[in-house]
Amino acid sequence: MNQSQLFTKTLRKDPKDAVTVSHRFLVRAGFIRQLTSGVWSLLPLGLRVYRRIENIIREEMNVIGGQEVYLPTLQPKELWQETDRWETIDPPLFKLKDRHGKWLGLGSTHEEVITELARLYIESYKDLPKAVYQIQNKFRNEMRPTGGLLRTREFVMKDLYSFHASEKDLDTYYKKVVTAYTTIYKRCGLEVVVVKASSGSIGGSESHEFMILADSGEDKIVLCRSCGWAANVEVVKKSTCPQCRKALKQYRTIEAGHTFKLGTTYSHKMQAFFTNKNGAKKSIIMGCYGIGLQRLMATIVEARHDKDGIIWPQSVAPFDIHLTGLDLEDKKVKKFVQEIYTALKKAGKDVLFDDRDESAGVKFKDADLIGIPIRLVISKKTKNKIEYKERDKKTTKLFTRLQLLDKM
């Protein structure tokens, strides 16, 4: 697409209130904009990244047998009273009354809704195991939103729920989810540390957080550099590694995902039963697993940037290639740029073509800020060649048209 037609523009200065790196760069580059505290719009560039993250997650959920659903945001009070969470869940629900005076909550999570469905469809051990997931908006009445997209009041979460006939089967599936999650972060260009965590108000027996090391993180973990053992500081008492007795070091991290073995906490309260082989009525054993998408997007920026801007991994970049045209008043140059643009599009590449009437400096600065992995420059200076530069490298190369298309 032509950059002159882009809905957004870049900002030269950091927004006044932006503190974290991801907040500053995502706003400056025109990926996101705040509407009110903790509530954000995804703009064209931001939505492109979001969609690619969403697709990666969807693919990995499908690999482990997840079936996609879409559950309602408006949820009746009565359902939440079955688990005693209408009043107690924290952060609290956004609550509203309909025109008849009936109370509804905006879903902050979907255990109640999914368990309600499970008790309708799961009747026998023959119906188990099952796994369903959704990618859907969550509303949380947070005390204080923080760090741009890192903690918001409205966001999209991928939440997966699994149902099992035995603890053993849950354990087996849980391991698959951990593997899928690890793959998701890897595909998003992140290194993840999986730590044991407290399960908080959600309950259940075991819980893991998927942590990305970042100075702006809200969480702290201890990590053993020697053997790799790690845990949230909330659940660790000693300062030495329980595995190899070396010293543990503390790091700030962003929680980019969380998994829980729920056991029968919800199925028991909501009477979601199945009949086992012996004809006995048992509570369904459950697991739940969440990833916040906008937070993941911001986390990528926290982990991958330099002083000039974002460094998107190819897998989630808003475009594959940033094609920068200079000296566009020169007809030869203009023709050549357009030929290359067309050829790249034909090769299946998503290209942002900087056709704007701006100085070279402005274009380069914007390219660095936006962070598309490959920058191509065509100008009088490059003559019939194309300058090639990767966002995370300093060096440039000159390619002929054939060399370039060969490389793509």
Added chain:
RNA sequence: CGGGGCGUGGUGUAAUGGUAGCACGCUUGCUUUGGGAGCAUGUAGCCCGAGUUCGAAUCUCGGCGCCCCGACCA
């Protein structure tokens, strides 16, 4: 919820009781084009309300909004 800070054009800021100024952006014109170009030109602002005062962006009170620290945290 406790504590702190801040609201001035689109963005970032200055003026602390006396004519609201600067930079960037944006408009128009000319000149420019390899790391946020130059000249000229135009454009646009004191969060809202009440009070004090001859006079309020500035002081007081109330409201609204935003940010940060803590607490909290699927």
